[in-house]
Amino acid sequence: MVKSSMPKPFRYLEPTFFAGLFDDPLLLVRVRSSGRALLFDCGKMHHLAKRVYTSIDAIFISHAHMDHFMGMDSVIRHSHASPRTVDIFGPPGLSGRMAHKFACYDWNLADTFWGNFRVGEVSQGRIVSTLYCGPEAFAARPDGERSGDIYGNSYLTVKGVLCEHRIPVLAFRVDEGAAFVLDEARMAQAGVVRGEWLKDLEKLFHRGRLEGNPIQYAAATAGSSIEERSEPDAAALYQRIRKIEKPASIGYVTDIGFSPDNLEKLAGLLEGVTLLVCECAFLAAEQNKARLSRHLCTSELNIILDRLRPRYVLPMHFSKIYQGRSDPLYHEIEPPAGVTVLKIPDRLTPRPIMENEVPKPVELNI
Numbered sequence: 001m002v003k004s005s006m007p008k009p010f011r012y013l014e015p016t017f018f019a020g021l022f023d024d025p026l027l028l029v030r031v032r033s034s035g036r037a038l039l040f041d042c043g044k045m046h047h048l049a050k051r052v053y054t055s056i057d058a059i060f061i062s063h064a065h066m067d068h069f070m071g072m073d074s075v076i077r078h079s080h081a082s083p084r085t086v087d088i089f090g091p092p093g094l095s096g097r098m099a100h101k102f103a104c105y106d107w108n109l110a111d112t113f114w115g116n117f118r119v120g121e122v123s124q125g126r127i128v129s130t131l132y133c134g135p136e137a138f139a140a141r142p143d144g145e146r147s148g149d150i151y152g153n154s155y156l157t158v159k160g161v162l163c164e165h166r167i168p169v170l171a172f173r174v175d176e177g178a179a180f181v182l183d184e185a186r187m188a189q190a191g192v193v194r195g196e197w198l199k200d201l202e203k204l205f206h207r208g209r210l211e212g213n214p215i216q217y218a219a220a221t222a223g224s225s226i227e228e229r230s231e232p233d234a235a236a237l238y239q240r241i242r243k244i245e246k247p248a249s250i251g252y253v254t255d256i257g258f259s260p261d262n263l264e265k266l267a268g269l270l271e272g273v274t275l276l277v278c279e280c281a282f283l284a285a286e287q288n289k290a291r292l293s294r295h296l297c298t299s300e301l302n303i304i305l306d307r308l309r310p311r312y313v314l315p316m317h318f319s320k321i322y323q324g325r326s327d328p329l330y331h332e333i334e335p336p337a338g339v340t341v342l343k344i345p346d347r348l349t350p351r352p353i354m355e356n357e358v359p360k361p362v363e364l365n366i
Helices: 050-054 071-080 096-103 184-190 196-204 233-240 259-270 282-292 298-308 327-332
Strands: 013-017 027-031 038-042 055-058 085-089 116-123 126-133 137-145 151-153 154-163 168-176 215-220 225-233 249-253 275-279 313-318
Touching: 013 233, 013 275, 027 116, 050 055, 050 071, 055 071, 055 154, 071 085, 071 096, 096 126, 116 154, 116 259, 154 259, 168 259, 184 233, 196 215, 196 233, 215 233, 225 233, 259 298, 275 298, 282 298, 298 313, 298 327
Parallel strands: 038 055, 055 085, 085 116, 249 275, 275 313
Antiparallel strands: 013 027, 027 038, 116 126, 126 137, 151 154, 154 168, 168 249, 215 225
């Protein structure tokens, strides 16, 4: 797995790219506060430890090409007997593909404690869900339709947009949730003094109950003494003293063609993200090959970087025709000022073993 040496711009999120430049893309985003995780794409992923699978609450599939989806069998293998529900999101048609995966296996030993998979198809701002019930041998049942963010909790939200790769492909954005952070200068300006009451304010914040709830707080008087005051709306008080800062964010883009329409969609979703994880399949000299296969080359990535202006960019998913010569890729990436390029190893996944490397059976004297 690759953890970049970049500074820590995230409060809650810990992105780890579990792949190399030529491996199938695999981005894990762990939420430090909860120990839970999100997974973006799942191609070849046999190298993941089982405890990684059991920490995953939601999986986001860009599209169902084999190098982005075949690892779903590993997810099912390590998650199906756990009494929880794993959310899976992807473009239209994903639910049917999951149904075929479940239909590949016999589930006659299904038990009551088995978990479920909820599959949400994302299209035109709507998410249509189907629940596959483990105790019922993963029988499918409709699970409603909704609009809004694809996924969210108190620590993050996930949005997406459908781009074109001759098929619909989802690009994703993960935004950290707002943190409870106070600005000392604004507190002084408002005459607010630190004290035990801040614990009550923070509890209301994390429970999402600031609005409309009263709060007792400490304030400095003209004579520099401290008095207790009452604020009928805790949200209004917090707005006066909180630190204004932009939440960190992650963009994930893979397997899209370079076109004005795709560029506009990416700009609408990902402009100004903290970390952009983006495919860069070909060198600039192979632009025609990139256009034919609806992938990106280095010169097109440069245009995207100039438009989006992320703080960091992690190029990935390089075409295997360049194996053993990845340096030219980085030489052709020309980020605008303020954008830092992160480099990863060519490969991370274990190599296959030969028969002469397999331990031989030994005789037992019984």
